């Protein structure tokens with residue numbers, strides 16, 4: 466490809482997408498990128514354009530025709546917003562096909578899914594023995610079409626099989642840490658993740674750490690982004706960068722399609738370990754009478770998680786090994802201990818907001 470590489474990115478006002486956009490803006494090859502970000506808030510779009518030099522498409526995910534058109538105008542699509550919006554993802558795939566059919570280009574998609582794909586119905590009662598490796602294609606293919614995220618993931622893989630795009634899927638696990646970078650400071654991007662903050666907020670609300678069932682089920686985790694403090698490649702944002710660099714510089718040896726699923730993990734925890742860390746922090750800060758977590762009741766699950774399925778999701782097993790990204794040169798060094806140590810400072814932030 467001659468000239469700058471046109472890149473279209475979604476989710477930049479979010480936690481992962483904002484961190485990734487910051488990385489792209491600071492990439493050694495940043496001057497070869499021509500970035501357009503989808504944003505629905507016009508004020509954030511104005512700041513992105515004026516302060517960060519990022520072009521914007523002001524649109525919501527429901528504007529499928531405009532998204533299809535924007536996708537068709539770009540060689541690389543980084544979709545970091547909503548893994549499960551099937552109509553949105555179909556619009557993205559139509560845009561890729563249109564680009565291929567009209568220009569002959571083989572566009573690149575990096576879609577974001579999640580290790581929620583691997584979850585069971587353990588409800589915190591046991592740890593499974595089953596561990597998924599993203600290098601084990603037969604094991605990956607054996608995941609049922611009814612699994613969480615699978616409907617969209619199969620569409621994305623199908624596009625690669627049809628041959629009109631090279632598709633890749635990043636599957637982050639529990640992403641943790643408070644994102645701190647200029648896009649957060651400018652009020653554009655969300656600095657907070659999902660799972661741990663939800664457990665923290667619900668525990669603060671009930672004045673006691675909560676856990677789903679016995680909390681014995683296992684999940685992986687991965688840090689969002691603090692390369693500046695540790696000086697190496699090991700966060701989930703780096704994983705996207707390592708993958709993008711590999712796609713751009715070594716397209717024929719970078720796994721795509723069925724060989725293009727990339728789990729994001731650098732450690733594994735029991736849900737109980739998170740609840741114990743929340744309980745300890747609350748007790749030390751005088752926010753609970755006891756450090757010991759208690760199980761969320763059925764009523765609490767509905768109250769704090771919105772519905773039963775999402776509540777029990779926080780007691781599932783999801784065991785994954787990020788073997789494929791490591792093989793590309795991604796070197797995560799954060800451990801489960803780092804994740805657990807991140808909980809107290811994050812809890813202090815939420816306690817102040819109460």
Ligand SMILES: NC(=O)c1ccc[n+]([C@@H]2O[C@H](COP(=O)([O-])OP(=O)(O)OC[C@H]3O[C@@H](n4cnc5c(N)ncnc54)[C@H](OP(=O)(O)O)[C@@H]3O)[C@@H](O)[C@H]2O)c1
Nearest residue numbers: 476477478479480481525526545546547548579637640655
């Ligand atoms: N965080 C994790 O631990 C984790 C783990 C595994 C997978 N994931 C997946 O990764 C993706 C990104 O997660 P995240 O933590 O970065 O989420 P987030 O902080 O909530 O960001 C979501 C992004 O999507 C945008 N968005 C949502 N609905 C939209 C709509 N209708 N129109 C336009 N924009 C819309 C949001 O824009 P606004 O700012 O305008 O709302 C925001 O930029 C999600 O699909 C999530 O399921 C996350």
